[in-house]
Amino acid sequence: MIMKLAIRNAKRQASSYLFYFITIICAVAFMFGFNSLIYSDIIKNLSELEILPYMIITTSIFVIFILAWLVNYMTNFMLKKRSKELSTYMILGIQNKNISKMFLIESFLLGIFAFGIGILGGTLISKLLEAIIYSLFGIEHHVYFSFSFHALSLSLLYFILIYFFALCKNIKLLKKMKLYDLLYYEKINESFNIRSNFLDTVMFLASIIIGICGICLLLFMPIGKGVDILVGLVFVTMFLFGFFRTVPFFIENVAQKNFSWKYKRNRLVLLRTFTSKIVSISTTFGMLSILFTLALTSISITIGMNKVVNKSIELNIFDIVILHKGDMSEMKDYMSTIENVADIKAAATYNIFTSNSTILKNIREQAIRDNGNAFNDIYVEFRYDSYMKYSDYVLICEMLGADIMDLGKDEFLIQCIPALEEAIQNSMESNFIKKEIVV
């Protein structure tokens, strides 16, 4: 009878709590999708991107944490909702350990179904993720069906661990529960503890300030080198969590001081409904908003990086450009490697020289600042002004079919983007370099 009850209850749970059932299926699907990606061909094909597998593993762990939270929340929620039913089992003389056993069987059945359907959905998601990554890296590919048993095993292991911990917690709770508590659980008013102390107001204001700082860091990026994004995200996360935790207390504090506002029209009911609801679900709200923010930020960063890569490909006039620090003769190794892959129509190898001069570099930086952009120079070769031989320049111009400009004695050419023309010209004039400038 216990088994029969458990099976029927599991069926009912799936339909009564369909929303949670679907959510768990989705979470399993995403977990399997990311795990499949770790073992997919794309990772092998992009083996030079050492960071990619770690990024995917990090995302996978993130999904696992969400799933763990969801499973725990769901089983706990069901337990509370079913207090009356559980009390009936107890009244009829079913021992707590048998009720726990029944709950375990039900959760197991639900979990198995959610996992099975989630894996099917996850296979589709993994293909979608593969397509997105291939597209981001501009690699042609064909969609074909594949199934990773490694990913399945890994997902199953994670799922079992998550369910195991969530169920252990709930079964422990069930074993301790008293019949009286279960029977009258529905009649107990929701615990509603609104404080309105000074510390909560300070925390609320602090979270707002941290949030503004985070948004400023993300928008203006004053530090550079990715630190702004990282710190900005941490700040925004802190803000979201702090905001949802303290906003009801802040509102309460304000409302207590402004009773003339509070007791007008139906504001009292509105205020109490709002603050009580937000107190009950503040953690859930905070967690969800953090998840959405991080997901949106990750998507924005990915799209941004993709645009940068595409733009740099567009700006490059050669099919292949290799920057090599070291002896010029070593370039031959590159050539032989490239020849194995494709025929070389034309190639040129040249040296870039630098001095300790930073005149042109400073002009460029100043021009960038004047245009309102933050200075974000990551290339070592641009730390000083760089030069090349005129003969190499001519060779490159010939390769590109560009006009070649003759140089006389004591003359030099400056190659720059049109936006820097005026700045360089002004600088030259102010430094009394009276030469014809060709840009």
Add this chain to the structure above:
Amino acid sequence: MLLQVENVEKYYGNKGNITKALDGVSFSVEDGEFISIMGASGSGKTTLLNCLSTIDSVSAGQIILDGSNITEIKEEDIAAFRRDNLGFIFQDYNLLDTLTIEENIALPLTIKELHPKFVKSKTVEVANRLQIADILDKFPYQVSGGQKQRCACARAIGNSPKLILADEPTGALDSKSAYVLLETMKNLNEEMKVTIFLVTHDALSASYAERILFLKDGRIFNEIFKGEKNRNQFYYEILDVLSLLGGEII
């Protein structure tokens, strides 16, 4: 004597805010008796029922059911004690929606691990007695409130418990269903010698009992017996006591 309640006290709350729900309640119930507890809201009648049914524990005193002190039963033995000795009828039926009416009645018997053939025959027998044999294959949501309560009643007596505890069993029923249920309970008491402990605020329901205890502020305020009186006379006697008791009877 089936039940002996001796100086039972029950306190709720914590330091500085203690409510005395039961204050030195003592009485006894004979085997096969139909006894009712009446009282105003907050008088302690449901608390008393909860203490008798092991749903709640007492703060002081003792409750002896058929020679066993139920206040000293170990936590792990309580479920078995309830299963073997008590039958419950609640206002809101407490039926399991995933089981049919037949399965709801059969459940306590299967928990006892009785032979399936016996479970089946016993289920049909009590269903016939309570006139719900025609709805045995239906689920609780498919039957009326009165039928649900008779199912709960069948479930309670199926196990042949020593004591049936009924908490406002007619509270959610219309007058006709309430009448049918009370008549059924009366018949069970008279024909099967089932001991019934009925908690109610309704004078008409209480008039079906042989004896009524009136609770006020956690103490027994009065006790009346039906004796040779007919139900109508007893009903008016109850109303008289209630008027003496004062307060709202809800």
